[in-house]
Amino acid sequence: GFQDLQPFGSSPCRGELPGLLVNEIGGIHGILHGHVALLKKHFYLITMKEFLENRKHMSKKVQAIYLWWHKPIIDRELLQSLPNLKVIANSGVGMDHLDLKLVASFGVKMANAPYAVSSSTADTGMALLLASARRLVEGYHVAISPGMEYCEADLLGVEVTGATLGIIGMGSIGYKIALRAKAFEMNILYHNRTRRKEQEEQAVGATYCEKIDSLLQQADFVMVVVSLTPQTHKLIGKREMELMKPTATLINISRGAVVDQEALVTALQTGVIRAAALDVTYPEPLPRDHTLLKLKNVIITPHLGIKTDKTTYMITEEAVENILAALNGLPIPSEVLPS
Amino acid sequence: TKPCGRRSSSFPSLDPPAGFVQELPYVLVDCIGGRYGVYEDHAEFLKKHFHLIAMKEYLENKKFLSKKIRAIYMWYHKPVIKEELLQSLPNLKIVASSGVGIDHLDLNLLSRYGVKVSNTPFVVSTDTADLGMALMLASSRRLVEGYQIAVSPDTEYFPADWLGAEVSGATLGIVGMGTIGYKVAERAKAFEMKILYHNRNQRNKEEESAVGAIYCKKIDDLLQQSDFVLLSVNLTPQTHKLIGKRELELMKPTATLINISRGLVVDQDALVEALQNKVIKAAALDVTYPEPLPRDHPLLKLKNVIITPHIGSATKKTRRLMMENMVESIHAGLRGLPIPNEVLL
Numbered sequence: 001g002f003q004d005l006q007p008f009g010s011s012p013c014r015g016e017l018p019g020l021l022v023n024e025i026g027g028i029h030g031i032l033h034g035h036v037a038l039l040k041k042h043f044y045l046i047t048m049k050e051f052l053e054n055r056k057h058m059s060k061k062v063q064a065i066y067l068w069w070h071k072p073i074i075d076r077e078l079l080q081s082l083p084n085l086k087v088i089a090n091s092g093v094g095m096d097h098l099d100l101k102l103v104a105s106f107g108v109k110m111a112n113a114p115y116a117v118s119s120s121t122a123d124t125g126m127a128l129l130l131a132s133a134r135r136l137v138e139g140y141h142v143a144i145s146p147g148m149e150y151c152e153a154d155l156l157g158v159e160v161t162g163a164t165l166g167i168i169g170m171g172s173i174g175y176k177i178a179l180r181a182k183a184f185e186m187n188i189l190y191h192n193r194t195r196r197k198e199q200e201e202q203a204v205g206a207t208y209c210e211k212i213d214s215l216l217q218q219a220d221f222v223m224v225v226v227s228l229t230p231q232t233h234k235l236i237g238k239r240e241m242e243l244m245k246p247t248a249t250l251i252n253i254s255r256g257a258v259v260d261q262e263a264l265v266t267a268l269q270t271g272v273i274r275a276a277a278l279d280v281t282y283p284e285p286l287p288r289d290h291t292l293l294k295l296k297n298v299i300i301t302p303h304l305g306i307k308t309d310k311t312t313y314m315i316t317e318e319a320v321e322n323i324l325a326a327l328n329g330l331p332i333p334s335e336v337l338p339s
Numbered sequence: 340t341k342p343c344g345r346r347s348s349s350f351p352s353l354d355p356p357a358g359f360v361q362e363l364p365y366v367l368v369d370c371i372g373g374r375y376g377v378y379e380d381h382a383e384f385l386k387k388h389f390h391l392i393a394m395k396e397y398l399e400n401k402k403f404l405s406k407k408i409r410a411i412y413m414w415y416h417k418p419v420i421k422e423e424l425l426q427s428l429p430n431l432k433i434v435a436s437s438g439v440g441i442d443h444l445d446l447n448l449l450s451r452y453g454v455k456v457s458n459t460p461f462v463v464s465t466d467t468a469d470l471g472m473a474l475m476l477a478s479s480r481r482l483v484e485g486y487q488i489a490v491s492p493d494t495e496y497f498p499a500d501w502l503g504a505e506v507s508g509a510t511l512g513i514v515g516m517g518t519i520g521y522k523v524a525e526r527a528k529a530f531e532m533k534i535l536y537h538n539r540n541q542r543n544k545e546e547e548s549a550v551g552a553i554y555c556k557k558i559d560d561l562l563q564q565s566d567f568v569l570l571s572v573n574l575t576p577q578t579h580k581l582i583g584k585r586e587l588e589l590m591k592p593t594a595t596l597i598n599i600s601r602g603l604v605v606d607q608d609a610l611v612e613a614l615q616n617k618v619i620k621a622a623a624l625d626v627t628y629p630e631p632l633p634r635d636h637p638l639l640k641l642k643n644v645i646i647t648p649h650i651g652s653a654t655k656k657t658r659r660l661m662m663e664n665m666v667e668s669i670h671a672g673l674r675g676l677p678i679p680n681e682v683l684l
Contacts, residue, residue, distance in 0.1 A: 026500070028498055028499060032499065033500075069499055119530075123476060126472075127477060130473035130476060130477075133654075134470055134654070135650070135653075136473055136474075140646060140647060142648050143639075143648045144639045150374065151373065153372075153378040155653060156653050156655045156658060157654050158655065159466065159469075159657065160469045161468075183527075184472075285489065285497060288492050288494070293489075301486060302488045304503065307501065308505040309502050310505040
C-alpha cells in the first residue's frame with residue numbers, strides 16, 4: 001500500500017512523495033533540467049528507463065504522469081501496469097496525441113496547460129505573419145550572402161497594417177492573436193464552432209464568419225488556431241485554398257494535420273496562394289526531401305510556439321497544480337474530459 | 340495619408356495650341372531597373388508625367404540635357420548630389436527624395452542653389468513600425484535559426500531544450516518616439532509589453548497613457564531596464580553613434596538591440612564587440628553602415644544577429660505611394676506652388 005497523500009504545499013522527505021512518471025530528463029525530448037527542482041519538490045520522479053528496469057517496485061508508486069512533447073506514449077499496456085495512476089498532465093494545450101476515451105476508461109483524469117501557452121503561441125503566430133508578409137527570411141539571406149544577385153523590386157513584401165486577418169479557431173490563443181492584430185489596425189474576421197460574446201468581439205473589432213468560405217475569400221492572412229480533432233483534420237484543403245485570395249498568406253500554428261499538406265504544396269507552387277508560414281507540419285520534422293522545405297514562399301519553424309524559458313516553466317507550474325489537485329481529490333483547474 | 344490629386348488623370352495638362360506638342364518636364368534619375376534602380380512599373384507611371392533622363396544618358400549628352408533638367412527624382416539616395424552636379428544644372432528647381440530620412444542630403448548646399456527638397460515622411464511609418472515588431476519577434480523567438488533547423492538536411496529531430504525569449508510581458512525601450520516610434524509603442528502595447536521611451540521632448544499625457552509609455556529623460560534609465568531597445572531616431576549630428584560601448588554596457592546582458600533608424604546611430608565596431616563578448620544578447624538590424632556591409636564583415640557571421648537589407652518601407656503598396664507622393668511634390672515644385680512634404684532647413 002502507498003502512504004497518505006501529502007497535503008498541498010508541504011515538502012516531506014523523499015519516498016513519501018507521490019510518484020511522477022516522466023519519459024526522461026534532459027536529452028532530445030526530455031523534461032528540461034531547469035524544471036527538475038520544481039518537480040522534485042512535489043513528486044518522486046521516475047523516468048521510463050527506471051520504471052522499465054524495475055517495474056515490480058515502481059509500478060505501484062506511479063500516481064501521475066507528466067507528458068513532455070507527447071512522451072511517454074500512453075497505451076493500454078502502460079495504463080494496465082499502473083494500478084495507482086490518478087492523473088495524466090499534458091504539457092501544452094493540444095491533446096490529439098492522447099486516446100482520451102481509453103485513459104478515462106481506466107478512471108484516470110487528464111489535464112492540459114491552456115493558460116501557460118496562450119501568449120507565447122499568439123506571439124509565434126504574429127511573428128510568422130510578419131516574417132512572411134515582409135519576407136524577412138529572404139531578406140536576411142540577401143543581406144548576409146556573399147554574392148547574391150537580386151533586384152530590390154523583387155523583394156517587396158505585402159502590408160500588414162490595415163490588412164484583413166481571418167482567424168480560424170477563436171479560443172484563448174486565437175483571441176490573443178486578435179488583440180495583437182488589432183494594434184496593427186488589421187480588419188479581423190473569425191470562424192469558430194461557437195460565436196463569441198458581443199463584448200469580446202467588440203473589444204478586438206472582430207466580425208464572425210459563420211461560414212469559413214466567407215472568411216477565406218476576404219482574408220489577406222489566414223491564421224489557423226484550432227485543436228486537432230476528427231472534425232478539423234484536413235480542414236484546410238484544396239477547396240479552401242482555392243477560395244483564398246492569390247495574394248493571401250496561410251499561417252498554421254495549430255497542428256500539421258489540420259492542413260492538407262499535399263494540397264498546400266500544389267497551391268504554393270501554382271500561385272493559388274502567395275505564401276505560407278508553418279510552425280507545425282506532419283510529421284515533425286518533415287522528411288528532408290519534402291517539397292515544402294524547398295519552396296521560397298514558405299517559412300517553416302520547428303514547433304517553437306511555446307519554446308521560451310518563461311512559458312515552458314509556466315507549463316510545468318500549471319501541470320504541477322493540476323496534478324496536485326487531482327491527487328488531493330480537488331477540482332482540477334484544466335481538466336480535459338473525453339467528450 | 341493619401342494626398343489628393345495623385346492620379347495622373349487629375350494632373351492638369353495645359354491644352355497645347357494646335358500643332359504644338361507640350362513637352363514633359365525633364366527629370367533626372369539614377370537608373371531604371373537593375374538592383375537599386377527605379378522599378379520598371381514605377382517608370383511606366385513616371386513617364387506619363389516626366390521625360391525621364393537616366394544618369395548615364397545625362398553624362399553622355401550633358402551639353403543639351405543640363406539646361407533641360409528641372410527636377411531630380413532621388414530613389415533610395417541615388418543619384419548622389421554633389422556641388423558639381425548642382426553647378427551643371429542651372430534650371431534645377433526641386434529634389435524629391437524617397438523615404439523619410441534626409442541625412443544623405445546637404446540641405447545647406449541645396450538651399451544655396453535655390454533648390455527645394457521634399458521627402459515622403461508619413462507614408463512609410465506603419466510599414467517601418469511593422470518591421471520593427473517583426474525584427475523584435477524574429478530575434479527573440481529565434482525565427483531565422485529555427486527556419487534553418489526546420490529545413491536543414493542534417494536535422495533529425497527538434498530538440499526540446501532549444502528555447503527563445505518571451506516578447507509578451509517584456510520591457511521595450513523606444514529611443515526616438517516620433518511617428519514611427521509611437522506606432523511601435525501602439526503595437527507593443529497589445530503584446531502587454533512594458534514601454535519606456537527616450538525622446539528629445541516628452542510626449543503629452545494623453546499620448547503617453549494611450550500606449551502606457553513611461554518617459555525616461557535619461558537614456559541610461561531606459562537602457563538599464565529594457566529587454567528590447569528599439570532605435571527609431573533620425574540621423575543627425577546629435578544621434579551619430581548614439582549607441583556606443585557605454586550604452587551597450589548599460590544594457591542588460593539578456594537584452595536585444597533593434598535598429599530601424601540608420602546604421603550610423605550605432606557604433607558598429609562597439610556593437611560587434613558587445614555581441615561577441617555577450618555584453619548584450621542579440622541584435623536585429625534593418626540598417627547598417629554601409630549598406631550593404633562588406634561581405635567579410637563580422638556582423639554577417641554572428642549567430643545572434645539578424646540583418647535585413649533596409650526593407651523598412653519595402654511593400655509594393657507603400658513604395659507605390661512614395662513614388663506618387665514624389666511626383667506630386669515635383670509637379671508642385673515646378674509650378675511654384677506650395678510643395679507637399681517639403682523639407683525645410
